[in-house]
Amino acid sequence: MAASHIWVSPLRPHSNVGVSDLGLRRCVDMRCNWDLERLPRWECCCLSVLAQRAITPVEDEKPLIPQVETSEAIDQVQDTQSRGFHKDLNLLPKPLSATDIFSSPRNSAKVRVAYQGMPGAYGEAAALKAYPKCETVPCEEFEAAFKAVELWLVDKAVLPIESSVGGSIHRNYDLLLRHRLHIVGEVQMVVNHCLLGLPGVQKEELKRVLSHPQMVAASGERDSGVIASDRAAEIYGLNILLEKIQDDDDNITRFLILAREPIIPGTDRPHKTSIVFTLEEGPGMLFKALAVFASRDINLTKIESRPQRKRPLRVVDDSNKGSARYFDYLFYIDFEASMAEPRAQHAMAHLQEFASFLRVLGCYATDSAL
Incomplete structure (x- = not known):
């Protein structure tokens, strides 16, 4: 198997984060040829990349409908078709819950990718874009997907982190720090909201529109439509009445x-590195942190600040007005450089000099395909 390298920062004594948060280990791979002499504060962690296999799912067989002769039988067949276009909705995978996480068996013969939502959600489409032959596993909540990976129930998780319309997904930023998973890639998905309805129904017949395709497919109500993805139409046997209604x-x-x-x-293709850090109190500290990237011509693509949950307030003494309380922040940054590049290594070593906590969340290839 190939060995992988990732740079992590040692923890200073006054930091409130445990050593386990950084996962420090000695380098056992003598092939590591980065400039370690100039970066004495860094250690190289060598981690094995697990082998994975992908299995193509088998398509559902279409049930045969026997020929009928009487008009009564024809009406009965048409009514059956209008009420259930996916014959076995109950056979669709059920989202994993927090309880299921500790009881579900894992099939190691398939590459399993967790996502949040129901079959047909955009999260599932993103998982299939990243791994076209994977087995997708729906989860009720974001944290259930994190735990599913940690407990070896699935191999990967594909979760949203930001939207061009709604902004950052703050919950997943918090979960990135709480769990010990690594970012190994990114997927960009264009959202295409469609208006779906039962086969044979025109959009003028709709009286109400829902947001759950399974409800419309199961109930068979011809005057109900749904807003969902085009993949949801395929899964639940619905027709696309309108596209791009967003x-x-x-x-x-x-x-x-x-x-x-x-x-x-x-370094063979554009890479992105995601980090999180905290800074000591003082004027210009954030400016100094950002300057370590600007001085090395490293472009920042994202910066996000989140209050620390365990220590949300910091008390600062002020000789004129007594003590003051400020929010204590974590800073999440994405920058366009690979940790295999010396400029990124030196920037991280420089940042570590005045960051009280620093963690590399992942270094991965940039996704430019939409």
Whole structure:
């Protein structure tokens, strides 16, 4: 198997984050040829990349409808078709819940990718874009997907991190720090909201529109429509009445691919690195942090600040007005450089000099395909 390298920062004594948060280990791969002499504060962690196999799912067989002669029988068949276009909706995978996480068996023969939502959700489409032959596993909540990867129930998780319309998914930023998973890739998906209805129904017949395709397919109500993806129409046996009904045509959601182990950073294609850090109190500290990238011509593509949950407030003494309380923040940054590049290594070493906590969340290839 190939060995992978990722740079992590040691923890300073006064930090409130445990050593386990950084997962420090000695380098056992003597092939690591980065400039370690100039970066004494860094250690190289060598982690094995797990072998994976993908199995193409078998398409559902279409049930045969026997020929009928009487008009009564014809009406009966048409009524059956109008009420259930996916014959076995109950056979669709059920989303994993927090309880299921500790009881579900894992089939190691298939590449399994977790996502949040029901079959037909955009998260499932993102998983299939990243791994076209994977077995998708729906989860009720974002955290259930994180836990499914940690407990080896699935191999990867594909979860949204930001939207061009709605902004950042703050919940997943918090979960990235809480769980010990690594970002190994990203997927950008164009959101295409469609108006779906039962076969044979015209949009003028609709009296109400829902947001759950399974309800419309199961109930068979001809005056009910649904807003969902084109994949949902295929899964639940619905027809697309209108496409691209969203207000913003440039509605793009960015998803992160999470795994238990990091990947080998390369330089053969554009890479992105995601980090999180905290800073000491003082004037210009954030400016200094950003300057370590600007001075090395490294472009920042994302910066996000989140209050620390365990220590949300910081008390600062002020000789004129007594003590003051400020929010204590975590800073999440994405920058366009691979950790295999010396400029990225030196920037991280420089940042570590005045960051009280620093963690590399992942180094991965940039997704430019829409």
